[in-house]
Amino acid sequence: MRTKLFAVAVAALFAASPALAQQKLKIGFITTLSGPLGVIGKHMKDSVELALDHLNRKVGGLETEVVYGDDQAKPDVGLQVAKEMMQKDNVDIVAGIIWSNVMLAVVPAVTETGRIMVGTNAGASPLAGAQCNERYFSTSWNNDQSPEALGKYMQDQGINDVYVLAPNYQAGKDMVAGFKRYYKGRIVDEVYTRFGQTDYQAEITQLRSKSPKAVFVFYPGGMGIQFLKQYSEAGLRGTYPLYSVFTVDEISIPAIKHAALGQYEARFWSPDLKVPASQKYVADFQKKYGHLPVFYGAQSYDGILLIDSAVRAVKGKVKDTKGMIAAMRKANYDSIRGKFTFNVNHHPIQNFYLLKAVAGPAGKDPVLEIQQTVFKNHKDAYYKDCKMKW
Amino acid sequence: MRAHAQLIFWAVLVAALALLPPVVGVLHEPFYVELVRRVMIFAIAAASLNLILGYGGLVSFGHAAYLGIGGYAVGILSFYGMNSGWLQWPVAIGASALVALAIGAVSIRASGMYFIMITLAFTQMLYYLGISIEEFGGDDGMRIKTRSQFSGLIDLADPVASYYLVLVLMFGTIYLVHRIARSRFGMVLRAAKSNEARSRAIGFSPYSYRLCAFTIAGALCGLAGALLANHTAYITPDFMHWTRSGEIMFMVILGGVASSAGPLLGALVLLVFETLLAGWTEHWQVILGPLLVLSVIFFRTGLAGIIPGAGDE
Amino acid sequence: MPPLTLVFEQLLNGVQFGVMLFLMAAGLTLVFGIMNFVNLAHGSFYMIGAYLTLAAVQWSGNYIAGVVLGLAGTLLVGMLVEVVALRTLYARDHLDHVLATFGLILFFNELVAIIWGRTLLDFPRPEWLRGHVEIFAGSRYPFYRAVVILVGLAVGAGLWYVVTRTRLGMLIRAGASNRTMIAALGVNVRLLYTVVFGFGCALAGLAGLMAGPIYAVLPGMGEMILIQVFVVIVIGGLGSIRGAFVGALLVGIVDTLGRAFLRPLLATMISPTAADSAGPALASMLIYLLMALVLAVRPEGLFPSRGR
Missing domain, CATH: 3.40.50.2300 (Response regulator)
Incomplete structure (x- = not known):
């Protein structure tokens, strides 16, 4: 009896999140927010928020919620955060990540659930080469x-x-x-x-x-x-x-x-790049936060726009992974780097x-x-x- | 009466942990299986530290080293295509025991603060070693493509199956540490902690007992490392970072030094609390920090001291 | 640059790094020697010293005034922490010290991040501290670093004088060897401890504010140097100022020379590619090896303090 009561109590304690409305898009965004390295994460988070402002908080026309996760720059913490997002918050897409080691740990865990992962900074070469994955896209570059x-x-x-x-x-x-x-x-x-x-x-x-x-x-x-x-x-x-x-x-x-x-x-990018989408991003970022953005942020802003273009193309059917991948491969959006195409490995071909x-x-x-x-x-x-x- | 309370405590604990997967399965909250599995892996590490820290009085500030060695043993063998857990895990445990033996042999002669610092220094060396070995990813660490294979007996990629394996190993470790602490060997260890001169006088040289305990603790923590590597499917020198040693140490203290349930309670509360706080504010460390200080000042017995039946004897 | 000049300049670099370590180590070892207290959060006061001084320099517009205010501020914060949190822990074992001060590290790093942000800050140095000195022909040594060396040596001498020649120093030494006795003699031990702790923090703050213009000012900057400082005091012998001084110079010089010459040296013995990978790894471990070596020969450090 006691045991049962305890189990129920545990269950009640853990059952915090309410059921999801279906017309909603949930994006999990992982970056480093705490500790000395959190300054980069702040730029990325601010840029994601700016992208949401520009899209009237509707990515691909769907009511959007972004769940932010702090990886503390540790691969195992990043992995845990990603799993929490997928299993507890039921995010549809995971994005972000600054560090190669965190990325290498998280990408397999996200993609094996059938979800799409959009990397917005780390450029680990294995993910561009032998470990490339049809559900993994990068809006940054490869390290070297x-x-x-x-x-x-x-x-x-x-x-x-x-x-x-x-x-x-x-x-x-x-x-x-x-x-x-x-x-x-x-x-x-x-x-x-x-x-x-x-x-x-x-x-x-x-x-x-x-x-x-x-x-x-x-x-x-x-x-x-x-x-x-x-x-x-x-x-x-x-x-x-x-x-x-x-x-x-x-x-x-x-x-x-x-x-x-x-x-x-x-x-590949600098705030003075003469591309309309970039100029809009830089001007509005400065207006909102009072300082210049950095490429970490630009890539993250870009990541949200990429997701937006794909969700629009599949008319909100985010679970249609094949359709999403096909749409993302087109890179059909106003990128901050200007018009570009994805290489076969889902990394941008860019200047x-x-x-x-x-x-x-x-x-x-x-x-x-x-x-x-x-x-x-x-x-x-x-x-x-x-x-x-x- | 106390024995009765203890029985109830452990029964509730075992039942709650055993029932967690089906309960969260019904609630569609599989994340908690992951979280609690991680908690239990750290509980193994903390229980192993408790053997030397709690019962032996050896404040090792470098216990994360064995987490790293255990993890790297699995990772390196898997890198060379040897995925059998029957090979990986004994290597993880054996390598950790060997390193612990070597570090212990040098460190245990030092005492007090010197011991704390020298164990820290050795772990720092291993940390820098991990960073500089390019073959195994250096600072980036290395992905483990295939988790340890046990001739098809258990699939570690299955979250629930591996949860139960960790559960069994954790209670096994806790029980083992409990038995060691109450054996004749453990008595000598504890006697040397409370009064070194007296235990020498009655004819025991604490050195060899301590070294033996230090090696056992390293071996058990190596097992935790092998489990952690399978849990994350990833290894990195970060397993050996000095703050990680601090965290494991804190789990032991928070839970209650020299108590069987302490390491588990400490790991549970610290990790769950960290996860909750981090979800609430990015400035969670500003809250966690003072809580650590307060718990050290006012909470001397640890959690095991306040939960009925969780304490020993 | 002739080889001898190079070696000399690297030695100077080692001394300069050693002096910074000494300022940190002095406070830590003093607190340990007297209160038998292990303060992991010592690096936090290094950070607080840098931040407070930077803020005070910007507020007052005067470098010297900023330094004085910054040091006073660090002293006060240190004393406050001692009174509020640490005082009750003296009677406990080292384990409790390590954990409580581990908590303080988390707290202070995050607090600084909340107040000043996580961005690295620029700590400008006044015009009169810029430029170079030519110690001998062909060497261009940054004037600021030369000043750091001089300040460090002066503080070392001052500390030696205070501890061995003044009444306060006498109380400190007495308190270290027999607390009950000096309390019975009517000395306010609590106050003495608070003062000593604050003073140790101010020394760390001095190291921090001098480090500001050379390194970056950022949350967590203290932990980057903390572990090396522990190595210093363990090598020197816990509780010994003299040991901290010798240990700091030893660690500073060994680390610097190791970084500069170990790889070229290895390259003459093993293949250059092997030296390329072994050199840097070995250089980062050198001070820990040094510590293990010293402890193997002298388990209580080079200058074990008496009565402990």
Whole structure:
């Protein structure tokens, strides 16, 4: 008797969510919201909210609810959040995710339930290659495409004697591999630093002793801010030009300010991109939140628009997975990157640009400005490993 | 009377956990099977830590290392195409035991704060090792494509079947730790905790007893690691992050040090609470933090001390 | 750059990193030596020092005034935390200390994120702290880092003076060896503890505010350095200021030289590709290996404090 009562109590405790109305679309959006890395997640969440505003809170014409989940940048937590969304909140589609490791853990779990997953940042190469999946779409890029573009640019410029620095983890090595795929000149030295390192003075001293012609780095998040501050503190800004990927962006510039000036980056998008959909997104984002958006946000905004286009195409029949996939493959919407097509592996074929940090409006922080197009309609290096047939 | 209360407590606990899958199945809330399975895996890790921390007084701040080793054992073997659980799990347990033996042999000579820090340092080393091994994904970790195979006896990809397997293993672990703590071996361990000099005086050298307990705890936590790897189908160096060691430690304290039910209660309350809070506000840590402090200050007996029948003796 | 200059400059880098570690370690080891209290949340005061100073500099428009206000603020926050939360825990075992202060870490990181946001903040350094010094021909050492070294050494000397030559230092040493005795002699031990704790926090705050312009100011910045600080005090011997100083310099120099020279050194012994993968991994583990080595030889650290 006691046991039974207890079981009923447990059941009552757990039965919190009410039954769903059918005319509704539920999207689960996973990103990192807590902890020091939550700043990126905030940009993504804000951009999703902006997309919902633009769509009058109706994605594909359906009443929409977005459930946000915090993965704490941990794969197992991300997986748990995804399962909670699918099993408890009954979301129809899962989207988001910043980190490759979280993505690699979550994608199989989502797609094996028959749901569609839209990745809006992490670009793990296995998902573009051998592990590609018909229910997984990306509105971002593959990790090493940006360094490929930078490598191509530096190769074209005939820059020689490059010093390479990156954190000692998978993405760091991927970035350097991508760089070297297109840059064929001399590399003075290739140095991997501890992941999460804060002081780079020792590495900077080593670098100076080698007198390279240029420096290529990949230092995402806090590591980049620390590296750049110390780099310009050491007075190397004017001496050895610095080229980077995923190091300087609209999140880090407010923290480094003038130390960013003169920095080269490569990317598929920048707030100054002259594409109407992008300009609308940037203007309204600034109006709503008072600061510039960053590519993490742009991709997330784009992800919601992609879902919107597909749900419209299937007339709200979200459960029609085949129809959804076919509609998504058309990429029939006004993307922030302009018109583009999906490759066979469901990753965009898109342009990559060279960006430079230049002085912003008087009294304001520097801004990134597009200098030139490095790649037109660039495909990632892995799609040939993807066995998907359209 | 107390024995009676204990019996009721454990009966209710076992029944509630055993009945969970059918109940949430009826309610169409399968997520709770996932959540509670995760809770029970961490309860195994916490129970293993309780053996050395609760009964042995060895405050290991690096227990997550064995979670990682157990997980990586499964992941690495599966990477090389060896998916048999009959092979993977014993390797996970054995490798964890070996590493624990090595770490213990060096650390146990240190005491107090030194012991806390040296166990932390060893786990940090393993964490950095995990990050720098590219073959197994480095920092990204590695997906486990096929879960451990047990000659078709049980399908770990089936949430309910694996739930019951974890359930059985968890109660098995709790019972094993309970038996060890009350054996002659456990008596020596506990005696050395309360008074090292006296236990030396009566002729026991605590070192070998502690090392043995440390190794057993590592082995049991390695099992939890193998289960966690099968639960997430993914392994990452994050299993070994120092905050993870802190969480496991907190489960033991919250539940009640040196009590059999403590680790399970602590894991249950912490993880369920974390999930609820995180769903409510992204600033959940600002609430969880002070609660940890308050529970340490005012809640010395842990949950096992306030729930009738949950305490021991 | 001649090789000798390079080695010298790397040594200087090591000393500078060591000095930062020392400022953190001094407060931690002081609190441990006297109250026998383990404070995992020490890194939070490093963070609080940086944030409060940044806010005060922006508010007052003056760097020095900001530093003074920031340090005073950190001292007050530290004393407040001691009175509200930690005081009752002194009599408990280390386990309770670790857990309660683990909770404080979560709290402070999130609180800072709520107040200042999660964005990394720029901590500008005043004009007069920019530029370089040429210690000898060909070396360009950032002036700010040179100042950090000097401040750290000055604080170290000051601490030595306070602890060994003043009445307060006498009370501190007495309190460390026999609490009951000095309480019986009419010393307000509670107040003494609160002051010492606040003082230790202010030292961490000093490290934080000096780190601000070099590193980034962000929630959780304290935990990035905390583990290394623990390694320092364990190597040095818990409770010993002298040990913290020696340990900090040792860790700073070993870590820096390891990062700079380990990989090239390995490359002369094993194949360059093997060195490329082993070098960085080994460099990150070096200080932990150092600690294991020291503890294997001297289980109580280099300078075990007496009476414990």
